[in-house]
Amino acid sequence: MADDATSAPQAARRPRRRVGSLWLMRGGLIVTVAMLAIAVFAPVLTTASPIAQNLMAARQPPAWEAGGSAGHPLGTDYLGRDVWSRIAYGARTTLLTSTAAALGAAALGVLLGFIAGYYEGRIGSVIMALVDLMLAFPLIVLALALVATLGPSMQNVMLALIVTGWMVYARVVRAVVLRLKEQPFVHAARALGASDAAIIARHLFPNALTVILVLLPIEIARMIITEASLSFLGLGVPPPTPSWGRMLAENRLYLTIDYWVAVFPGLAITIAVLGVTFLGDGLRDRLDPRLRHLL
Amino acid sequence: MRSIVNLAARLLLILATTVAVSSALGQTVTIAVKAEPNTLDPHKVVGRQSEAFLANIFDGLTARDAAGTLVPGLAESWEQVGDTTWRFHLRHGVAFQNGEAFDSESVRFTLERAGDPDSPATTWSQINTITGVDVVDAYTVDIHTVSPDVLLPARLAELFGPMLPPVYTVEAGDDFGTHPVGTGPFVLKEWVKNERLVLAANEDYWRGAPSVKEIVVRPIAEDATRVAALIAGEVDLIEGLPHVMVDMIDSRPELRVERVSASRVFYISIDASVKPLDDVRVRQALNYAIDRQAIIDRLFGGLGRPAATIISAQAFGFDPSVEPYPYDPEKAKALLAEAGYPNGFSIEFDYFSGSVADHYALSQAVAGYWTQIGIDVKENAYELGVFQEKRGANKAAPLYVYSLGDVFLEPFWLVEWLAAGDMSRRYSNPEVNALIQEIRSTFDASRRAELYSEVQRLMKEDAQHAFLFQVDTLWGASDRVNFTLRADEVPWFYPLSLAD
Numbered sequence: 001m002a003d004d005a006t007s008a009p010q011a012a013r014r015p016r017r018r019v020g021s022l023w024l025m026r027g028g029l030i031v032t033v034a035m036l037a038i039a040v041f042a043p044v045l046t047t048a049s050p051i052a053q054n055l056m057a058a059r060q061p062p063a064w065e066a067g068g069s070a071g072h073p074l075g076t077d078y079l080g081r082d083v084w085s086r087i088a089y090g091a092r093t094t095l096l097t098s099t100a101a102a103l104g105a106a107a108l109g110v111l112l113g114f115i116a117g118y119y120e121g122r123i124g125s126v127i128m129a130l131v132d133l134m135l136a137f138p139l140i141v142l143a144l145a146l147v148a149t150l151g152p153s154m155q156n157v158m159l160a161l162i163v164t165g166w167m168v169y170a171r172v173v174r175a176v177v178l179r180l181k182e183q184p185f186v187h188a189a190r191a192l193g194a195s196d197a198a199i200i201a202r203h204l205f206p207n208a209l210t211v212i213l214v215l216l217p218i219e220i221a222r223m224i225i226t227e228a229s230l231s232f233l234g235l236g237v238p239p240p241t242p243s244w245g246r247m248l249a250e251n252r253l254y255l256t257i258d259y260w261v262a263v264f265p266g267l268a269i270t271i272a273v274l275g276v277t278f279l280g281d282g283l284r285d286r287l288d289p290r291l292r293h294l295l
Numbered sequence: 296m297r298s299i300v301n302l303a304a305r306l307l308l309i310l311a312t313t314v315a316v317s318s319a320l321g322q323t324v325t326i327a328v329k330a331e332p333n334t335l336d337p338h339k340v341v342g343r344q345s346e347a348f349l350a351n352i353f354d355g356l357t358a359r360d361a362a363g364t365l366v367p368g369l370a371e372s373w374e375q376v377g378d379t380t381w382r383f384h385l386r387h388g389v390a391f392q393n394g395e396a397f398d399s400e401s402v403r404f405t406l407e408r409a410g411d412p413d414s415p416a417t418t419w420s421q422i423n424t425i426t427g428v429d430v431v432d433a434y435t436v437d438i439h440t441v442s443p444d445v446l447l448p449a450r451l452a453e454l455f456g457p458m459l460p461p462v463y464t465v466e467a468g469d470d471f472g473t474h475p476v477g478t479g480p481f482v483l484k485e486w487v488k489n490e491r492l493v494l495a496a497n498e499d500y501w502r503g504a505p506s507v508k509e510i511v512v513r514p515i516a517e518d519a520t521r522v523a524a525l526i527a528g529e530v531d532l533i534e535g536l537p538h539v540m541v542d543m544i545d546s547r548p549e550l551r552v553e554r555v556s557a558s559r560v561f562y563i564s565i566d567a568s569v570k571p572l573d574d575v576r577v578r579q580a581l582n583y584a585i586d587r588q589a590i591i592d593r594l595f596g597g598l599g600r601p602a603a604t605i606i607s608a609q610a611f612g613f614d615p616s617v618e619p620y621p622y623d624p625e626k627a628k629a630l631l632a633e634a635g636y637p638n639g640f641s642i643e644f645d646y647f648s649g650s651v652a653d654h655y656a657l658s659q660a661v662a663g664y665w666t667q668i669g670i671d672v673k674e675n676a677y678e679l680g681v682f683q684e685k686r687g688a689n690k691a692a693p694l695y696v697y698s699l700g701d702v703f704l705e706p707f708w709l710v711e712w713l714a715a716g717d718m719s720r721r722y723s724n725p726e727v728n729a730l731i732q733e734i735r736s737t738f739d740a741s742r743r744a745e746l747y748s749e750v751q752r753l754m755k756e757d758a759q760h761a762f763l764f765q766v767d768t769l770w771g772a773s774d775r776v777n778f779t780l781r782a783d784e785v786p787w788f789y790p791l792s793l794a795d
Contacts, residue, residue, distance in 0.1 A: 053663030055586070055593040078539070078594065079659055148681065234648060239659065239674050250655075253518055253537055 025282020031275025032217075039091040047071060048082035050089040051240040055080050062260050075260040077251060083260060086242040087268050093243045094272065097154060098223035101161030102216055105223075108162060109169025110212060114200055116170060117177025128174070131167045139164040140229055147235040154237045157230060161223050169215060176208045210287050217280030221273045228269050244269050323509045324776055324791060327521045327530040331492055331514040334472035335483060337457040338409050338416030343700065346418065346454045347785045351494060353457030353477030356383055356402070357448050361790075363609055363704055363782035365449055369397060369458055369478065375738070378443045379426075383451075385434040389501045391460040393476045399430040404461035406438070421455040443736035445743070449703040453785060480505045480789040489514060494788070506792040507776075525550065525771045532776055534786060536769040537653070538596040544771050554598060555780035557768040558607040559700035561657060563644075563761040564713075566693035566721050572642070576634040578758035581694075582620040583627035584668045587764050590660045599766035604754040605699060605713060606706045607765050609782060611740075612747025613706075617755055619762070627668045639669030643692035649679035657763065658696045691719035700784060707734045710750060713760070722760070727753050 038045060048071065058080040061068045068075060074083040116127040134142075146160040180186060181204065189199050230236040231245025239246065247265035255262045332345035337353060340346050350358075358368035370383040389397040406428050409416040415423075424444040429437040440447055450456065463476050475483055480502065481494035492512040496505045513530065515521040521533045522540050526547065536544065536552060544550045563581070571577050587601035601619035606612060631639060644665075646658030655676070662672045675692060677685070685691055699709055710731050713722040730750050737743045754760075772778055777792045 051666075053660060053666075055589045055660060055663075058593045078656060079663060080593075152676075234676060234678050239676050240662070254539065256519065256522075257539060257543060 021282055021285050024278040025286070028275045028278030028280070028282060031271060032279050035091055035095065035272055035275065038088050039095050042085075042088040042092060046082065046085035046088050048085045050085040050242045051081065053079040053081055059254075059258050059261075061258070074264050075258070077247075077258075077261045078254060083247075083264055086247060087244070087264055090242040090244045090247065090265065090268070091272075093154075093237050093241055094224055094227060094269075097158055097161065097227050097237065098220050101158045101165060101223050101227075102220045104158065104162040105165035105219065106169050106212060106216060109166035110173050110208070112166065113170040113173025114177055114204065114208075117174035118181060118196065118200060118204070120178075124174075127170065131170050134164070134167050137164075140226060143226060143230060144233060144235055147230060152235050152238045154241070157227060157236055160230070161226060164226070165219060165223060168219065169212065172211050172215060173208050176211055177204055180204055180207055214280065214284040214287055217276050217283060221276040221280065224269065224273050224276065322507075322793075323511055324507050324532065324788075324793065325511045325513065325530040326532045326534070326786075326788070327513050327515045327524050328534045328786065329514070329516060329521070331489065331512070335475040335486075336472035337459065338418065339472055341417055343702075343784075349457050349477075350453035350479065350785050351481045351788050352475055352479040352483060353453065353459075354479050355453040355456035355458065356385075356451040357456065358452055359781065359783050359785070361779055361781055365452065368452065368456075370451075373448050376437065378736075379440045381438050381440070381444075381447050382431070383436050383438065385436070386501065387434055389478055390499065391463070391476050391478050392482050392497055393460060393463050395460040395462055395476075397458060397460075397478055398433045399436045400433075401458050401461055402436045403428040403430055404464070405457075405459045408459065408464070418455045422450045424450070443738070445735065445738055446703055446705050446708065449705055454702055481510065484509070502789070505789050507788070510788055510791070522771065525773065528773070531773040532778060532791075533771045536771040538594065538598055538766070538769060540771075541596050541598075541769065549774050551772050551774065553770040553772050553778060553780050554767045555782055555784075556600075556609060557700065557765060557784050558609055558702075558704065558782070559652060559698050559784070560602045560605050560607055560765050561652075561654070561696070561698040561763040562602075562605065563658075563661060563763070564691070564695050564697060564719065564721065565759050565761060567723065567757075567759045568721065569693050571634065571636055571640050572693055574634045575756075575758060576630040577636065578761075579620075580627040580630035580634070580668065581665065581670075582758050582761045583623045583630065584670075585620070585661055585664045585761060585763070586622035587619060588622070590657055591764050591766065594656050594660065595764075595766045598769070599764045601764045602762045604751045604762050605701075605709045605760070606747065606751055607701050607704075610701050610704045610706045612744050612750075614744075614748040614751050617748070617751040619764075620755070624664075624668055631668065631670075637669075639671060641671040641673065642694060643673045643675060645675045645677060645682060645685070645692040645695035647677040647679045647682035647696070652698055654696045654698065661696070661761070661763070686719045689717060689719050695719065702783060704783070706747070707731050707750075710754070724753060724757050724759070727757075 057076055058078055060072050060076040062075045063070050063073045072082050072084070074087065076082055112127050116124040143160040143164045146163060147156050150156040150159070186199060186203055189203055227236060228245030228248070231243040232249040234249065236245055237243050244265045248262055251261035330344050332348045333341050334345070335349065335352060337349050340349065355368045356370040358366050360366050369386050369389060371386050373381055373383045376382045383402070385397070385399060385402070391397060406425055409419055409422065410425060424440040424442070424447065425438055426441050427439045429439070431437055438447065457477060460476050464471055467474055473486060478501065480497055480500045482497050483492070484495040485493040490513070494510040494512065496508045498504045515524060518535065518537045522536065522543070524530045525533045541552050544552050565572050565578050565581060567573055567578065591597060591599040591601065600608060603617045603619040631637065644662055646654055648655040662674050665672050686695065699712065701709055710727060713720055714728060727750055730746050734743055734746045737746065768780060768784055770778070770780060775794055777794055779790060781787050
């Protein structure tokens, strides 16, 4: 600390922050990869079915506690379902819905962002007005209303996540396009007779890709939380498909008696969100530190 | 420095108020309930929770004792004076909490208000056999019914027969629901919606003044929060103790569990008009597939009993010789194979969370048992409100969970309810209908019991429901208070007293 204060504080601080963020990013990467692996290899990593009930084996504690068994490493819930298996298969639900929804939202948002940025005029204003309108809603309430109306299913949950998640892409991409399209290389391309589509595809999209890549993990983290919230409120992927949010909701009565049924799915959500967020932050610092102010 | 002094002064002040509050608590009993009544106007209440609460402020013509037996209330006695006429002899010298006298005129006014064709009471369907009220003298009334109604005295008990003061009720108009006046053991003192409802003892109560002078009723919807409030000593009594928390309460010396067998029967409705449920063997297979006792043991701490039909063990006419379906998955599979579905079939099953009684976990368990005999169960887990809308529109899935409590302990109305035809109530068996019609007007109790036995046999055999079980109602209590529960699930605070 004394060094910082006396000699070249600015120079000393910057690399240090980068090192920290690098470690966080590595950690985030490891967690993300591990989670992907658990989701993909869930059938290999678990011995019990995530939905099979056995009331006779209900409410067993984790393996390391008295009364626990190796067959149920993280214990069982009130219906005798294996908690570890439900978390592992729940990772599939969570990752699938949140990643697919984030990609879907990105596709929609990027498309609208390009249109709004490239063709400023009336279309642009309409799209940006729509963005402002959407952002004025409490998004979780909007998502709840959508799923409640359409009926709870994995597709509808994704749809709700997409409908409430595209605005940030549209806004950021529009800003990038507005900046880029007045650049000399775009003018040059246009002078050489390139069509709008070609300009967008060849010149603008590659330049906007960084922003999109940086946004994606941050948005995925947000979607994990939204998906878990929807599930917690009973409007997520319907049972018996395991999902972390629903595990929390179903077991909250048992939280004070059988801690393992709620603590482990809660931890799963926390670790997943932190991991993906750290990865996203690291990517941002690496790819485009200027975005720190934007995101 | 000054801020520290300031802080210390504030802390002292908070401490002083806390002490003051807890000493006031000395004479007050605080009770946490699942939900507060929607109103205290007996003709505008919605839901059993609200209806049952009224007994603390109002009296009916009849009442129930702790065991659930029908006993005199504001009427001292009653008799039949014709096929369709009941005569009630009213208690003398009873006054409403505002001083108005209770007499025949109050009965006529109350029942006419309930049956007002322009705005009938929300509870009117429970007493709509009434066609007219004749005042014979100041303390005698004749009540006429559309057809012989063996149930009328029970209908006019605390839930659906609370008596209102004519003059005040008209004066109060719409304010009656928040400023009620009855003849009951407690007077409403204060009602801060969603926060607390304060009841004060009615010192002139005709049964004698209640022992506890002030009761604070707090609505706490979340089960775990209610239990936490009891453990923290914030409340003395909680309604609806979850069965899984019994051990937690028992392990604390200053707390105890009060339990009573409740008449509510949980069941799955099975739509016998759709394939493959139109085959009685398939419906019976669904029944044999469920291990009722295991669900009671694991989800309700063993505090319950399997049910064979909607007729609960404490109801009139209950026939123990009609036994619940035993757990026999092999037989279930054999029946499915016989019916032509050796590999099961796919079917939708609606259930819900958020109800006063927990239907969610038991429905999951039932779905699990059906899965085990090879049925592909498509589970729809709804929030109660959404499900009720679907059910109300007659659109519930072929299989859905529900439960019914027998407030009259005279169960023919339950069977009528199940067979109503609308609102996804699909029970259909002409033989049973005929029996129910006969029961309605059979005043000979032993004959009625015979008819009920036949109803139970038929209902079990035709398997248009999978009747599951009755479970005990549990309350958590602090040793500060003496309290016993009533068998009909009415939260009746009159016998409450402080332990010394």
